[in-house]
Amino acid sequence: MPMLNIGSTKQLFFDDYLIESLVNAKQGLNPAVKVDNNPVIRAERPWEGNFMRPNKVIFDPIDGIFKMWYSSATITVHLENGKPVPGGAAGLLLDTHGSVMCLATSKDGIHWERPSLGLVQFDGSTDNNILPTKEGLPPAPAFQDLREKDPAKRYKALMMIGDTQKRGMQYDLYYSPDGINWTPYEGNPVIDTGQELGRWAGRFQGWDPIRETYYVTMEASHHWRGPYGKRLIGKAESPDMIHWSEPEIILVPDKDDYPDTEFYSLPVFAYEGIYVGLLWIFRTTNVTHHPEVIFSRDGFHFQRNYREPYIPRGGSRADFDFSSVYAQDTIIHGDNIFTYYIGTNSRSPEIAFELGDKSTEGIGLAVSRLDGFVSLDSGKGWVVKDRSEEELRHIYGERQIFEEPESFGQMTTRPFGFSGSRLYLNTSMAPIAAGPSPGEVKVEILRANHKKLPGFSFNDADSITVGGTSQVVSWNGNSDVSALAGKPIKLRFYFKNAKLYSFQFK
Template identity: 50%
Template sequence: MAERRNVSVGSSLLERDAQEDNLALINIASNKQLFADNYLIESLKDARQVMNPARKLENNPILWPEKPWEGDYLGVSDVWFDHADQVFKMFYRPATHRAYLTPDGALAAEAPTDDDPITACLALSDDGINWERPDLGLVEYQGSKKNNLLPEDAFMPYFFQDLHEEDPRKRYKGLIRTGSTTTTMTFDLYYSPDSLNWTPCEHNPVIDTAPRIGRWGPTKFMGWDPIRQVYAAHMENCHHRRCPHDKRLIGRAESPDMVHWSDPETILMPDEQDPPDTEFYVMPVIVYAGLYVGLPWIFRTNDSTHHPELVFSRNGIHYERNYREPFIQRGGHSGEYDASCVYNLEPLVHNDRIYTYYTGSNWRSYRTLLELGDRGVGAIGVAETPLDGFVAVEGKKRGYSEMVTRSFGFDGRQLRLNLQAHLADDVLPNECEVRVALLTPNHQPLPGFGFEDADPITTTNQAHLVSWQGRSDLGELAGGPIKLHFYFRNAKLFAFQFVDPAD
């Protein structure tokens, strides 16, 4: 008789019926598996995991301050794909900054303050790359309403599209924060069916830190977390709360309903591998293929620069920082709009691409802005990543590199593999080769699924069908446990997934 049990996979619990003679310690079901961490990787030979920096688009910046109401600085607030309207939408905030010296030689600045009215704009795009400013006709500017300005009560400083929400009147969630580092802090919650017209939550404020002095630092509400089954927010959790560590750190708070919130707990902080001036400013997070993908803003306080790195977690609490290179590179010289700072949003997955939008600036300190003069600017850029392409397993150019997975059970009848033919200057496309052998849990080759049986894969494809002498049906092996043994050269391996033929 079948026995029912819970099998832990990362942070989630997968339930399945399994025969006693066919139990796998790890059951991946039909979930896609990335190679971003070591959870399923047992061994690598002449291979390693490599972070793939996001590629900036050639037409960056995609939005530049060029309208009279846009000043000299555009900061991207949110980008999402509106499924109802089938269009990309962007909220961004224009501003004007000026640095100057007073008559006695002191540095001074003119900049927006928290007490100023909120100015925000809407941009639209069919493809996420080419953007237009619609004439909304909602706000008068210099005697005309022909602009893309939003009414002040239409813009939410903290905002997300909630696809988990069943009530269409609450499809969008927005929050407004009050308080400072010398007072207490509150957050009020608002609901909207269309991202423009808002209704306050009857339980406001939903977050109130009184009587504790101080506020959260820069904060991102990630929305619904499908792994931990809660709403979550990530914030800078120390410096703005004036904690004893006196360094910017990343915290996480959770809520079952956006109304009742836990106290933030620190989940990520600089370590001994970081330069001493390293701090973490904020961390946008998404859940992707069963992994938490975080992009902490690395703040180097000595030279006042920001760039994102990639971190990964299976449970949303313990993050691995195996890749210390910038995920999006800053510009190479001061004349580039993003030479000093890359302030990124969370990655946006759409079809076969992953877009990471960011505010780029060639200054952060007003001393730098003073030196740049009219060349000081902030504009909006985007960098793209291929599907599943945050991290790849890469190997040798000639001869086979190898990767063996841990044993696991699976659901589905076919194995699909996402790979890229890795071409060097003198390498031809047909020199890429990938073969996949199947093993028992104790590394014995499965008859008919060995190296010699495996049909070679030689081209780039996000969903290669893996086969052995023309055979691709693995239904008799479903449930497992099995191991995958990859042999490859001149290739980047991104992910694999077991599926049914109709998927």
Template identity: 25%
Template sequence: MNYGTTRFITAIPMALAMILGNLDVYAQQESVVRRPGTSGRPLYNGILLPEVWPPENGDPYTSEPMPVPYLEHRPEVVPIDIGRQLFVDDFLIEQTDLDRVFHQAQKYAGNPVLPHVSLRHGGVFYDPVVRQFGMFYNDGGRGIGLAYSQDLKRWTPGANGNVVLPKGGANAFWLHTDGTAKRVFYAMRANRMDPRPKNDPDVPYINAIWQNTLRSSADGITWSEEIPLGRSNDYSSFFYNPFRGVWVYSLKHNVPRVGKEVYRSRYYAERADVSKVGGFDDAVFWVNADRLDKPHPEVGDTAQLYSLHGIAYESIILGAFQVHLGPANEICEETKEPKYTEYKLGYSRDGFHWHRPEREPFIRGTYRDGDWDKAFVNIPQGVCVVVGDSLWFPYGAYSGMDPDGKRGMYRGGSIGMAKLRRDGFASMEANGRGGTLLTRPVVFTGKHLFVNVDCPEGELRVEVLDQAGQVLKQFSAKTCRPIRMDRTLCSVAWESGADLSSLAGKPIRFRFHLTNGKLYAFWVSPDESGASYGYVGAGGPGFNGVIDDQGINAY
């Protein structure tokens, strides 16, 4: 969220490139933005887009995991100027004997933070203008509410009696800002078409009976008239990909998967202008739930992809997958119980292909009667915000029972929070032993190396190798000052100092020597503050927008 009004789309990457002294990378990126998929030039991380973009060869009928071409054919040298470099995959790793461990979010003990309301999409963000967190949510039968908070735990309803939009289909929200007082709120909603269209040759998808529309607002309270976007199933959404300067539409369509059964799937469309009027005839199949998404043992239904949001976090696009595990709506209506959905994660470095190595739920319902978050876990647009050392993840869930005792599939909704260490999706670990991790060749224009590490009972040392694999004596592990601490932002130095500017623009490798600890991320910053110049999700206190240009000053 929070990425600037449409006319500022290229301003942020341009400013970032100027700060990093890497205008050539920006020029390459800009050409990709102007002519998506046809330039063949590299992205910010060296990945080459194919000639046909978005890819049109996806198979909506398969249950196999999505292929990830950039992991099969990695760039020879990886530019790392933008963002903290995470270990969610092997993109940056040449060799290691450390163990990769994925981590789940921890639910806040004070949940729910907003009872008796719900998140069916909605949106969460940090508003740098009013210096508060904001959240759009469903206020029961009244409509869409907007609340603000200083700490994510206590929320205050906004103006207009807390209703800023009327009740309707699933609503998705986005706050777009360039880090100044100029900002735009966007609301995408689905309006059910009646009567239901049949045998419509212009609608290639089964059950595409919802018309998506877009509204904009300067304050989140007073909204423009609706602009038609195109048809899909309900529960579609959108997000901004700042690495390429395009808006991505995550479109829900139901397609046959097993025999004649119809399953929820995701299609992809992108636009340079979020408010472009038109249909989604150019949408391509994107991704399904697959055979690695195991059924719930008490239900047994095949997993389906109910919803998918994206957000730029540091050097990747973080994907929030809402995976449906049944029962069918008809059964839930009969039993008056909420359906089972779980919150899982995916990671993308090109904005389209998803790597999903961990299938344990990131956030799940308890499946216990009487619990506020028994089932039907929902994810808002914006996905996460950054607060110092932590990432916060709002989520909605349902108990199946309202305060008055009425039961139903969509009754008993409330909103809670979950936390994760910053960059804490995956760690490379050496527990009770020592190990190493050697990166592939990387190139940067900064001069200060930083790490996110947890090793107070061990130590971390780093050495630098040239492209041929020879250790540079002034940056050897022996001369590295050992790190023995638990910090999400920690500088690395050698006896010769901490300045790597003599290596700028040259392909080098880092080798991390870790004993009894966890390594979460590394990055090279132009600033002593440790600013990564990557993206910080839906923002957070201490940042002027959604780019980390503050480093330790935002902690």
């Protein structure tokens, strides 16, 4: 069997691909943390209503700023004689007024400004950030295509004509130099179901740098009208955004899901050579949504090992994201991972009616540390030993520091080869009050047959006691491992009061 060669690719711990064994350690989800100023854009202008959502968020490397296309409207339950009126797709009639698409910009992705675009009149003035929209044209880009050589096609979007309930659904392709002014592809439609029912609703589109193709992830089940009677996730690919493969179902609820679980949508992005998805879990009985982080190594077969919410819903009914959290765009920025989301406290019109003027939808942001989706977590470093009652009485309340290897959580990798001259860790330490000793990480290098390499043993390893996203590993003060590059080795991590997120040779 050929040796696994990881080169200088960063290795995360979301699955057992490289993990041979774990001792007193476990993989765990790290939910993203909502920023304090959520919702990050509030309805503060006359043209902004109680419902606001991010349609697209990017960091534009050309202009060096974050950009957000967001929509806003005032939506209320339609009342006659003070009572809601049955009807419409949602079960009760809704009144929608003042729908607009707007553009916001930001230097840090957290604090946003509304540039005066001068493009659309509102109450006799063009001093606003409203974007021009036109029936039949995309209101916002699906993605920014930085590979595109033609600047007139820098932004792309597929736009659906028809729906999944009727025959003859089509998709048209549009290009734009700026995400505002759109030109249709001359060969539209690029998707035409003819006399078949609509095949898919492609919410998330983009370029896949791993498989080097364009993709769409979609609800590929004719909404709930497919054979399963539930919403499911599918995927299609294209070399050019024009010629598309037949959609393939890639995710269905399983026996570990609640009976009312459906999959509403799947934003997915490439991250360090793997696919990370934020699967929208829809509980139809509870009428709630939350994102679940899932992983894949091929883009089609996803692992759902962590079923807790990646971004939890709000805790109070009046919170803007109490009912549903719909993850949208994820942006890697510095040492942080930003995930923007739609939050609402009134997924159903019945709840909107009950909440009255507190019914809302807003633009949220949750942040994770770099590589921080999943970590290997260890314990405090206690060693279970037989002690007399007098010894236990003596040590109670004192910090006991144990240095022997068995006091550490341990993870041993499978054999692999690498390229590079140094080993870097992404790790964090627990607060000192959380355990009897400070956080500590040591790394041992073994031969493929498990024998220790002279100079790289536990006793040779220097302790890492400070967290960071790129901590250099060393042995007796020496961090150079270039002599081992290309040879089969194993790593054994020893850690206590600490989390490990990733490692990388470079």
